[in-house]
Amino acid sequence: MPEGNEIHRWAARHTAAFAGKKVRVDAPTSSRFEDADRLDNKLLLNVRAVGKHLGYNFGKDRILHVHLGMYGDFTEGTGELAPEKGALRIRLWNAAAVKLGTQPGESKRHAWYSNDDGTGHIAPEKVAWVELRGPTDCSIWTEAKWATLLERLGPDPLNGDKPLRFVEKITKRKTPVGALMMDQTVAAGIGNIYRAELLFRARLSPFAAGSTVPATTLAAIWKDAIPLMKAGMVDRRIVTTKPKDRPTKKTGAPLKEEAHYVYRRHGKPCLLCGTTILTKIMAGRNLFWCPSCQAAENAKD
DNA sequence: GCCTTATGCTCAC
DNA sequence: TGAGCCTAAGGCT
Known part of the structure; x- marks a missing residue:
C-alpha cells in the first residue's frame, strides 16, 4: 500500500539490483x-x-509498467528463488546471481525491515530476486504510452520538480485543497497519509477551497514534502512528527503511535493542542485533521 | 476463524 | 457516488 516514497524506493533498489543485467x-x-x-x-x-x-525499461519500446494499487507489494531476497505461492505472482531475478534447481528458498516477507534496528536488511545490490503480487497493473508499455502518463501526472516532489505547477493547479480550483492533494494530476506521488500530514504541518484546513490558499503556503507544503517523502524512502516508514511534538520526546525512530500528527488518530487528542482529531471521507478516502490547529479561518485569502 | 480496514485507482451511473 | 479490483494484517470472538 504505497505512496510515492515507496515507489521511488523500489525503483532505486531494483536499479541497484538489476539494471545493466540480464533479467x-x-x-x-x-x-x-x-x-x-x-x-x-x-x-x-x-x-x-x-x-x-x-x-x-528493457529497451526497444518495452517498458514493464507496474502500479501497485492498494494491495500490491514486493518481496525480495538473496540467493535462491522463493517458491511461487499464488497465481498472480510475477518474478524478476538476476540471471547470474540465482541458481535454480536447488532447494526452494524461504520467502520472508519484509524480512529486511522487520525491525527498526535494520536487522535482516538486504543491501540493494545484494538483492537477487523480487516477487510481485497483487498489482493493479503489470503490463508492457510503449514509450508513447509512458509519455502520455507523464503528460497526465502533476509534478513529483521526489523527481526534483518545482512547485509552480502544483501551486497553479490548486489556486485555479474551488475544490477543497484536501481533495486536490489526492489528485495525481495535481501532485504525483502524494497519497492519503502525506495529504493529511502535510496539511496539518502547514496548519491548513483541508476544507479550504484551493483558490483561497496563498501561493506561499502551497510552496511551503511542497518544500516540506520533499525531505519528508525522501525520509520515507529510506526506512519505508512514513514519519511526520518532530521529536519535540512527541509525548515521549523520543528522537530518531518514534513509537508507532507518535509517528503521525493526525493520520488514523481520530478520537485521540491532538499532539499540539489536545483537541480531538476528527475524520471524514474526502475524495473517497478517510481524511484526518485537527479542527483547532487546522481551523478553516487559518486559510487566509 | 470472521470482520474490518488499508499508503490506489478506474469505470459506470 | 459507489462498486469493483485484489491481498494481507489486525482486532475481535
Missing part, C-alpha cells in the same frame, strides 16, 4: 501477465519512477 522474468500462466516471455532474459536498462508508477 529473468516469469509469471504463472494463470496470472494476468501474459507477456513475461517478451522480457525474459533481456537486458534491463534502467528503472523509472514517477508518482506511484514504476517503469522497468
